[in-house]
Amino acid sequence: MRIALNARILQSPRTGIGHYVAELASALVTEQGLELSLFHGWGWSPELPAAAMPGYSRLAPWLRQIPGAYQARRWLEQRRFDQGQHEAIDLYHEPSLWPLEFEGPTVMTLHDLTHLHYPSTQPPARLKEIERRLGAGVEQARLILTDSQFIADEAQDYFGLPRDRFVVAPLGVAPRFHPREHTELEYSLAAHGLQPQGYFLCVGTLEPRKNLSQALQAHELLPPALRQRYPLLIVGMAGWEQGQFSDTLQKALASGHVRLLGYLPDEQVAQLVAGARALIFPSLYEGFGLPVLEAMASGTPVVVTRRSAMPEVAGVAGNYVEPGDVLGLNNTLLRLIDDEPHWQACREAGLQQAGLFSWRHCAQITARTYRQAIGG
Template sequence: MKVLVNGTPLLAPLTGIGQYIRHLFTAMDRLALVDLCTVYGIRIEDGFQLPAATSAHTAQRLNRLLQRWMPFPRATRHVLQQALFRYRSKAGLKGAIYHEPNYLPMPFDGPLVLTICDMSCFDHPETHPVERVHVMEKRLPAAIERADHILVISEDSKHALQRWFDVPDDKITVTYLAADARFRPRDNAQLQPVLSELGLDPQGYLLCVGTLEPRKNLQTLFTAYAGMPPALRQRFPLVVAGMSGWNTGALMKDAQNLIHQGQLRLLGYVKDEQIPSLYAGAAAFCYPSRYEGFGLPALEAMASGVPVVVANRTSLPEVVGPAGMMVDPDDVDAMRESLLTLLEDGSVASRLANLGLQRAATFSWERCARETVQVYEHIAQVRGLEG
């Protein structure tokens, strides 16, 4: 069975969707479950592999040039990508199933599997750029109608999708994500080389990972952290790893005092090979996001043996379960008290770290890959495609 997957998000610094594509199709390729073809920007290649760094850098430079010189770069790129996709996909892909993991599919004359990670553009449009919301409102309904089957990454995402669109249960499958095997506990000797590069000490910082954007709720975290005793803030600086997203002006203003005191460090984009050690070296992990389709960073922290505090909203309780502390994302005091407990009470931190390891082990990319292939097989049977 031939499957065409859009891997274009792999050409940019990896966000949640990029990580989903990377791990799902790496597992699928390793298991040799289907015959994969992958779209990388304007080309289609046999098999699945992460694009070379040079390809990713070239794509990023091209995007910057388009943004600088073209008045409507997003629309222009979209039209160009659609035309090239339609042209290239006609050759040698007859009978293929097209899997679009990033919401909005390209033109394709064949079966479509669509992954919808969350419905935040509809549930909380104020947390996205206006242009993105308009594009989703305009194009997603038709994509959902066109899709043979829709994959979601949590029960919460399924319920959100069905609140907005009349999609029957038998057209939706929940496939949980997982933490990659790279995320595991590490001793100080293993951690030291990477953490030294980042200017950090093992078990000497509080960590948060995610794009700097409104729905990640970092302002509440900064306020909670700023209310902790100064001595504890000096001992455990707050480290945030993630690219700057949009509408970060107010957030950066709130952060300045902590940054000047050396108690808040914004690392920006962290190299992929450094991320596992950054997780494993943290004393505690906080993920105060108001809205998540799954919340993979929390699971990655748990797999790394780090106790977590998460918001008690959307999919996070579903993923973390009883293995972490949960707080209302608007309750500054509760967030502060939870962080204090993890940083000051070693017995609680150790117990939750162990529970987190057990919980993370129940999720598997191999299972996600096999469940996704079962969807392909069902569509192939219904459509009468050759195996």
């Protein structure tokens, strides 16, 4: 069974969907009777790229400004996709929003419906393409994979499709996310002037949907001595129209108790996650919430909102806060600082919860879905 997997997103620095493609492709290699052929946008390869295309982060914003850039790239990718099919492809898997045209069976992954709830997080040209193509892509797909039951239910209602068109394949956690001894972290954390368990962490693309302002305000309410002892670190790429909370962020950065580290290599992120006192993830909407799972697997307690798919991921291990409840989040942070038995209980519960997820299991469900789609 030869599967064409669209891996074009790996041209860019890896965030959520990029990590999904890379980890899933690596896990699918162990599935018997399955051969992957990866389409990289310009050609085909059986291998994952080791890194993003050089200069992509600088080039992509300029390309967005060119009228018709999305349509032109789409046309070129379709031509390259068609020309590269030297051997018969049994099934095409599109891991993002809209599949390329393919005459055989198609499976797509629908991670979320962010463009419906938070259209301002998308560049206008991209949003227009999503609105124009997503419906047709969903119709093209014989089966639709989702990361969570929440998204499966939401998409079923929105598109009016039968339940049996959707398959839930929860994501997994990469091996680099695991508990680490303090001695293993001291050197890397010292480069940032940090100590293990001596800071709070936010991870994710900087955009209003992530509700970063609530984390900033709750951290600001900590007593000055605690803000100094437990600074707030923010790791992630700049998102579209992040200026909606730039004033709050700029004030927090000026205080010296909040640090914006930007996009970091995977191993550095894993070390920062393992060394944090807690991950603060007060997002308003998630199709899964991969940083939550990664933090739990690292032995780091998580603070999340009881919204969208996050309860499916955090389970009983989550410290839940309501969106907009700054005081409630502040009290949660204080407890994670002061109440050591509670911190230890959150750590153990998180490790147990994370053990329920794996890329191996995700790959098994995905391969089973391929076979079902091919079978008709």
